[in-house]
Amino acid sequence: MKEKYEGAEVKRSMCFWCKPRCLLNVYVKDGRLLGVSKSPIAGCPRWKRAAEIFYHPARLRYPLKRVGERGEGRWKRITWDQAFDEIAKRLSKIRDRYGAEALAVEHGTSRTYEEFRYRFANLFGTPNNFGQGHICHGNSAVVACMVLGWWPYWMNVEKLEKTRCVLMIGRNPGPSHQTIRDGLKKARKRGAKVIAVDPRPSEITKESDLWLRIRPGTDAALLLGMMNVIVEEDLYDKEFVEKWTYGFDKLRERLKEYPPSKVSEITRVPEEQIVKAARIYATEKPSCAMEGMGVAHQPNSLNALLCRYLLPALVGCIDVEGGEELMGPAPFITEHEVELPDALPEEQKKKMIGSHFRLFSREGYEYIQRNVERVWGKRCDFQGAMCLASAPLVFRAMAYGDPYPVKALIGVACNPMVTMPNVRLVYRALKNLELYVVVDKFMTPSAELADYVLPAADWPERDFMFNYHNTTPLIIAGEAAVPKVMPGEYDRRDDYEFWRGLGIRLGQKEYWPWENVREYYNWRLKPMGLTFEELVKMGKWFPEKREFRKYEKTGFGTPTGKVEFYSTVLEKFGYDPLPKYEEPPESPVSASEIAKEYPYILITGARFLPYFHSEFRQVEAFRKLYPYPVCEIHPETAKKHGIEEGDWVWIETKRGRIIQRCRYVEDLDPDVVHAQHGWWFPELPGEEPWLHGVWISNVNVLTDDDPDHIDKALGSWPLRTMLCKIYKAEKSAIPIPLS
Ligand SMILES: Nc1nc2c(c(=O)[nH]1)N[C@H]1C(S)=C(S)[C@@H](COP(=O)(O)OP(=O)(O)OC[C@H]3O[C@@H](n4cnc5c(=O)[nH]c(N)nc54)[C@H](O)[C@@H]3O)O[C@H]1N2
Ligand SMILES: Nc1nc2c(c(=O)[nH]1)N[C@H]1C(S)=C(S)[C@@H](COP(=O)(O)OP(=O)(O)OC[C@H]3O[C@@H](n4cnc5c(=O)[nH]c(N)nc54)[C@H](O)[C@@H]3O)O[C@H]1N2
Ligand code: SF4
Ligand SMILES: [Mo]
Secondary structure (H helix, E strand, O other), rough: OOOOOOOEEEEEOOOOOOOOOEEEEEEEOOOEEEEEEOOOOOOOOOOOOOOHHHHHOOOOOOOEEOOOOOOOOOOEEOOOOHHHHHHHHHHHHHHHHHHHHEEEEEEEEEOOOOHHHHHHHHHHHHOOOEEHHHHOOHHHHHHOOOHHHOOOOOOOOOHHHHEEEEEEEEEOHHHHHHHHHHHHHHHHOOOOOOEEEEOOHHHHHOOOEEEOOOOOHHHHHHHHHHHHHHHHHOOOHHHHHHHEEHHHHHHHHHOOOHHHHHHHHHOOHHHHHHHHHHHHHHOOOOEEEEEEHHHHHHOOOHHHHHHHHHHHOOOOOOOOOOOOOOOOOOOOOOHHHHHHHHHHHHHOOOOOOOOHHHOHHHHHHHHHHHHHHHHHHOOOOOOHOOOOOOHHHHHHHHHHHOOOOOEEEEEEOOOOHHOOOHHHHHHHHHHHHOEEEEEOOOOOOOHHHHHHHEEEHHEEEEEEEEOOOHHOOOEEEEEEOOOOEEEEEEEOOHHHHHHHHHHOOOOOOOHHOOHHHHHHHHHHHHOOOOOHHHHHOOOOOOOOOOOOOOOHHHOOOOOOEEEEEEHHHHOOOOOOOOOOOOOOOOOOOOOHHHHOOEEEEEEEOOOOOOEEEOOOOOOOOHHOOOOOOEEEEEEHHHHHHEEEEEEEEEEOOEEEEEEEEEEEOOOOOEEEEEEEEEEOOOOOOOOOOOOOOOOOHHHHOOOOOOOOOOOOOOOOOOOOOOEEEEEEHHHHHHOHHHH
């Protein structure tokens, strides 16, 4: 490594090409990135190709303005100043004409500075901040804060060194979070038990002691069944339950409705496995659970998540080492404080689209987080992921003007044409906008529909400080390694500079006092007596002493000061205060008529390498390795339809159809089909109707965003558990470049 980069300067930067956010050495010469140090994550496919990805010819270099019709693929290069001036002017006009709420701002999976989006929106006057928070950890965080008064930090790998049993519910860190997979392997070597709940075989189900192959969407029932066993068999922690929980007797009554025999019928998990899982989980202590998108993306995610966070309280594993550790906040200025929530006038706050999903509304957020703050002194997480307008409803407002017109959208680090549900509606919405601004690293199917596409700095080009949105005291930092501007080659801005540049032109100058993000970080770190540069040298900051069972002194950050089996928050907002199971809205049980034509249960989006959501499809080496989208089907099921392994298959739901290539998976439930998400084809034309092949294999053509199917309390939409049919694709269905 050393010889290869001889004479190069070494910078320490934070990689954002996937979730671990590794700190890497970046080797730089004459302002050029030569390469990076080996990823600490075994199996990371990206670090070796850092230069190839960073200098990919398809990367955006200069601001672009649409010159043809929307979606026609005709662009003109402009300067940043022109872009800022024109966008600001058009936004002002839209605000004058329709009100500030006619602007929506959208986020993706936290790849960038999220706090500035909210700050900008609050200062502009719009409550319509929306994105993936409803379904990606935001819903987990809300439920955990509601019943536990803090969110057990979800990337806490260290605790796996102390745990005796890990319940993995709908989470597969094999491809999604390799640090956790490694932690689990080590834990098992030590003798800890791993129980995996998943409808399909995965790396983790194969590396577990017990695999519960659940019917998709029925996790709440399974967990209620496990709680039933734990209570009936007297395996619960009586002292903790008596002293530190609220509403146990009511929960106990509710649990009677879920004996293992009935739960087995609902979930298709054999009764003895339910009992076994409950016994292991309740006796091998400390135990902990880790839920993933298998849970967060299912219909009625509220109940599955409620059960997930209440189960550990039954066995007394809250805030014990190796259990559900509540780590508290970091002692710096938090993102929430930066968001300026009070800058938004009261009458504007009320206009947030989707406020009837009460837990994600401002009222719900404030109520939950004030209780958290009472105990911890700060909030857990930030509004940017836990208090959001509802995406499916915001897209409807764009498409149909209901409840009022949304005319402008700024999307930073998100690709809604690929990652939001029911993309036909998303398409209609985007086409109807008066102004659509996209800030991204690459052209995407979404960006192809924009008026302005602005080139974002990638991680080697920016300073970054991260602390998982204040759900943990851990703070990590990495510095910019290479310039964002190379005259004659490219001219990029980081996303802070984007929001600031636009904000200043809209009269927000006094609110953007920091010239650059480093100044801003220094301001946030001041209370700790640290500078950003010092933090970069340290790599990470973590308190020297960890305190467990803080609740014994302070109580829990909930309205009753206890873990709420009976949620007074749900009660206050008009929902059932106790957990329950509800059948998914589109399942063979609830929609038997639909099931006659669409007999299979479709799940989507299980992670796979080397890709990350819709990203990296441009990287030739990756495409050689993994050229096509893959759907997983049981061989018997496939054969019934004359489908051989490797065949292109139509997957169809009530909302549309796509093609993917079949992979036989022996251990899959024969009634379940899994289709990958994130697929589009950068090599296909960008203009309509192609939009880089966004209609061909994109699973979100199939998914459901029906407002009646959205979780009533959380507003989360169902990306897993719907009905589909499959049939072999005719040759003519396959675009020539893919055949
Ligand atoms: N059917 C189905 N749909 C799903 C899922 C599923 O399982 N099934 N998963 C869902 C989940 S959990 C999530 S989080 C979402 C993800 O949804 P998105 O966040 O929309 O997905 P990405 O493909 O990661 O898109 C991010 C875009 O941001 C750009 N980008 C990356 N870094 C930066 C940056 O620093 N600045 C800027 N300006 N741009 C940047 C990338 O080039 C990319 O185009 O997808 C959801 N959609
Ligand atoms: N390579 C790669 N890594 C990623 C991402 C990526 O796109 N690519 N995305 C990142 C993001 S934003 C996120 S949110 C995480 C998500 O990472 P994880 O939480 O691990 O989520 P998934 O892999 O989507 O799904 C986990 C498992 O849920 C199962 N599942 C599906 N339906 C159900 C169900 O009804 N019940 C249960 N119990 N299980 C079910 C799937 O079969 C799958 O094995 O990954 C992150 N890491
Ligand atoms: S791509 Fe992911 S695993 Fe690899 S170095 Fe970057 S953050 Fe770490
Ligand atoms: Mo996510």
